[in-house]
Amino acid sequence: MIKLHGTPLSPYYNKVKVGLLEKGVNFQEVLTSPSQEDWLLEKSPMGKVPFVEINGHPVAESTVILEWLEDAYPTASLLPPTPNGRALARELMTMLELYVMAPSGPLVRHMVKGSRPEPAQCDEIRQGIARGISAVAQLAQQRPWLAGEDFSFADISAASILPLVAKLSQGFLGEDMTLRLSGCGEYLQRLGGRHSVARVWADRDASLAALMARRD
Known part of the structure; x- marks a missing residue:
């Protein structure tokens, strides 16, 4: 177990x-x-x-x-079959985590505390997220998945990170920064159609609602 x-x-x-x-x-x-x-x-x-x-x-x-x-558990593979495809999936996963999620970290802390960042910090965070989204957009395939035809590590990270960054940037920066990734809305709909992602999103939303209720 x-x-x-x-x-x-x-x-x-x-x-x-x-x-x-x-x-x-x-x-x-x-x-x-x-x-x-x-x-x-x-x-x-x-x-x-x-x-x-x-x-x-x-x-x-x-x-x-x-x-x-x-x-x-190699039979239900979460990486593309070719070395280049596997490298791309790992590259996109790493970029999402280091250059999209990491700059959003201060916003997570403000959300948990119920506080708001200063305008100068907002500008710095916006610039950091924008650079990360631009880097991901340069490599993203979306055919139909982020690294190409196969659902992969890249999509798992995207499913975990992009909705959170969308919520944080909309709430604190006044802009859904993920929309700078072309086709992001349709891509997230495809992700939400997978049972695994839908369940994780539902559990996440329930936990967030419980956190907000305790804070209120």
Whole structure:
């Protein structure tokens, strides 16, 4: 049995969860917050979530977990069949995480705290997200998936990151920055048509609603 530790509010947790659902693997979700407590550091050395326990063996970092899943369950592949295609899927996944999600990080913290960023910070964040979206747009295939014909790591990251960035940028920056990616609306509709993504989005929305209710 695989135990997935983390929270549905985390795009990286949701990335792993989509992967598990796509692979058809039985798993148990364990609500876990990041911390520096000894027990958690023994399983995730930086105290981060998500991490998984595979029959008691811990594995941390979302991309490493996806790669483990691909090695352990290769028949339901989440990477294209060619070396160039696999590289593109990994490249897009990395760009989404480093250059789209990472610049949005301050907005996540403001959302959780119920605060608002200063105008100068908003401008900096907008510029960072715009650069990241532009880089993704340069490589995105959308035929029909981000790296081409095959649903892949790139789409799993996109499903976890783009809706969150859309919500954050619309709420704090006054613009849905993801719309700078041509065809993003139709692409998200295709993503939402997959059972794995639809379930993860529903669980995420329920957790976000619960957070807002507690804050109110």
